[in-house]
Amino acid sequence: MKKRLLWNLLFVIAVGTVVFFWLIDLISKHTEESMSFIDxxxxxxxxxxxxxxxxxxxxxxxxxxxxxxxxxxxxxxxxxxxxQSSITTLSNTSLSQSxxxxxxxxxxxxxxxxxxxxxxxxxxxxxxxxxxxxxxxxxxxxRPGSNLLIIDLILQIGIPFLLLCLITFVLYRHMMKPLKKLEKATRQFSKGQLDVRASDGFSHRDDELTKLASTFDHMAGRISRLITDQRQLLADLSHELRTPLTRLNIAVDCVEQNLDSDKALERLRYESSNMQGLIDDALTLVWFNTESPKLDLEDLEITSLLQVIVEDAQYEFSQHKVRLIQLESEFFIKSAQQALTAALENIIRNALFHTPIGKTVTVELKQKIDNITIEVRDQGYGVPEKYLEKIFKPFFRIKQENQDTERSVSSKKSGYGLGLALAKRQVIALGGSIYAENLSHEQGAGLMVCIQLPYCASLTQRRNE
Missing domain, CATH: 3.30.450.170 (Two-component histidine kinase, sensor domain)
Known part of the structure; x- marks a missing residue:
């Protein structure tokens, strides 16, 4: 029910006041009537x-x-x-006996x-x-009613005043209880208690004030998550920058001492490029986390976009095979090309990095009634089930087993565990969803990352006309 608090107050104040004064009037009349008889x-x-x-x-x-x-x-x-009662009638009239x-x-x-x-x-x-x-x-x-004035004052002024004061106090308590709890929660939250919530203990209520407390809880939860994520991101970023900075210092020392200067300069360029990519990805991730942006959507032809992305990936990873499976007809969706391209590139590059040389990464586009699905399947070693959700967290990496050399779950371009985290936030900003699951041996083993995006057939039909 909308405006529940209004209806509650209307019932208590308006209806209650009418009933209350009706009862007062009824009691007053009954009292006066009982006082009207001689003792x-x-x-x-x-x-x-x-x-x-x-x-x-x-x-x-x-x-x-x-x-x-x-x-x-x-x-x-x-x-x-x-x-004596003696009544004389005139004109030959008479009174009835009764x-x-x-x-x-x-x-x-x-x-x-x-x-x-x-x-x-x-x-x-x-x-x-x-x-x-x-x-x-x-x-x-x-004569009866000698105390009528006092009783009238009590019934018509005293009792109504006391009862209205009581009702006012009850309404005040009813309205101020969640507000005081909200005030207390706000004060505690401002002091750094990020886990405090205002709606605890109000599950039995459902009005505007409890909705205000729920809104505060939602805001507090989002802010606390942002603060926690930013703290974690800052800690992870500081940790990730420490290694390339150490390599940079070593390279600088080599240049200063003329020890293999060419190789040292190449290392400087490589590490600075990686650091620049790391910082760019981190800033993009922070933007998606803090702003929850609504991207400008446009009519995007998805089959051509996938073709270009797959060709670029095949060129970059020439020792792998990238196979694209999609229908010949064009499909238009409402999306943002830059965000979707970046997400697909990160996912495909991540799959290629974890696929042994000579093996195949398959990109398949599937059409459904109200969405399209893009599956990226690699032939790597998969991910332990307990980590399938965590691989989308920033800087999350796991050691791969059963390999000749240990490698982290990250791409060549962004070897810091930000690729899938960025891809997830970009897909969500586009109104889609993303998940990962391991493939069975019958399916070729490896990992599949699946993207689901909204699709409207009428858009494709209109653009193809």
């Missing part, structure tokens, strides 16, 4: 007033009732009346009291005779 003890006290008034009226008379009413009025700061039976001069003790009315209501209690009414304005001390 049970006060109801009983009012009924006791009515019974006492009825007793005094029938036992002591109206004069005694008047005195008692005034005492109660003064004590309760209210008014009291004893009345209306007459339920007619009240005041409010029943069981009814709700309006909490927001300023004046206290008049309460109506029937005498036992069912005719007379005991009417009393509800004393202020008996």
């Amino acid at each position: 049970v003890s006060y109801r009983e006290e009012l009924r006791e007033y009515a019974r006492e008034a009825e007793r005094i009226l029938y036992e002591e008379g109206e004069d005694a009732l008047e005195i008692w009413v005034k005492e109660v009025e003064e004590r309760e700061d209210t008014w009291i009346a004893i009345a 209306y007459t039976d339920n007619f009240w001069l005041g409010r029943s003790l069981e009814w709700k009291i309006h909490l927001y009315f300023a004046e206290n209501p008049t309460m109506d209690i029937f005498f036992e005779d069912g005719v007379n009414h005991f009417l009393i304005q509800l004393p202020q001390r008996m």
